[in-house]
Amino acid sequence: MLLRDKTIVITGVGSGLGREMAVSMLAAGANVVIAARSADGLRETAKELDPAGERVLAHPADINDEESCRSLVSAAVDRFGSVDAVVQVAAFEDAFGGLFDADLDKWARAFDTNVLGSLRLLRAVVPAMKERGGGSVVLVGSQSAFKVALPQGGYAASKGALLSAMYYLADELGPDGIRVNTVVPSWMWGPNVEMYVDFRAQSEGRTTEEILDEITRGFPLRRMTQDREVADAAVFFCSDLSRAVTGQYLLVNSGELMR
Structure with a gap:
């Protein structure tokens, strides 16, 4: 199994992509720490994914709160001994509208959650990865940063900024053996x-x-690409098969941008 004996932290685990990330990581043999703001929802998801409770830990967390991020990482290390990879799914998407009808407060929230929230999470998890001797960071981008589809400029711009941040993070963290890559879905x-x-x-x-x-x-x-197929691409980035891959993004979109 690609991820046997590895521990993966996944944020934004709800009913969609985050849940499928957990399903794919478990299928690849990993121990999984699932996080979201809703404790009740997390508990139910954990029971569904791992009734025995042996390989899944549910821990509520908010990536907009640094202490919450530190608590998440501590819980992962306490339960499974290390953190080998983190998959940052949590996002704020409700930043629609054009120049004059957009709610700029929602634009600000999109940047604060999708970009700065990712940095808050990494500030918490990177020390654990350094202690481990390396690791993998998988960010989730959006094809909306490349192609206009729905009128979601605020969300798209935040994902474009996150992609730019990825290059700098990959350069900064590479000497410590930490890889940083992005999966970029479109319609899922x-x-x-x-x-x-x-x-x-x-x-x-x-x-x-x-x-x-x-x-x-x-x-x-x-x-249309399925959520699980995007998650399977993230498994590759978490695994040793991508041990020489960093600072890259992978479009998982059924070839949509070819035309």
Whole structure:
């Protein structure tokens, strides 16, 4: 198994991508520490993923709070002995609108959570990785930073800034054996997109298949990437197969940007 005997910390574990990250890491043999702000939701997810409680630790955490981040890392080390990788999924997405109709407070929140929140988390986890002798940081970007789709400029800009930060982090942390890479999804078939597609189908009097075909007909693979497939790409970045890979981003988008 690619991640046997490794401990992976995953933030933003809810019903979508964060949960699938945990599923993929467990399937690859890792011990997994799942984090989100909702303690109740985390407990239920942990029970579903690992009823015996042997390989999953649920620990509530808020990446906007430095002490909360330190507590998360301490809990991971106390339970499993080390932290080998961190997957930073937690994000604020509700920063829509254009120049004049955007809520700039939401833009600020997007940058504070998606960029500065990631740095707060890394400030907590990097010392543990240095003590371990290295590790892997996996950030989650967004294709919206490359291509305009939905009117979500604030979210897209924050993810673009996070991508730029990745290069500097990779350069700074490389001498300590810590790799920093980014998976970049586009449309992902999971709970959020399912709701969007269902809403459009109902409001436009069409089938979900017609809406999906409209979105994906220009993709080379002619289908939408699934949350789990993005998570599987993160497994690669967490594993020793990518031990010489840092400062890179990987588009996991069914080939969408080829056209």
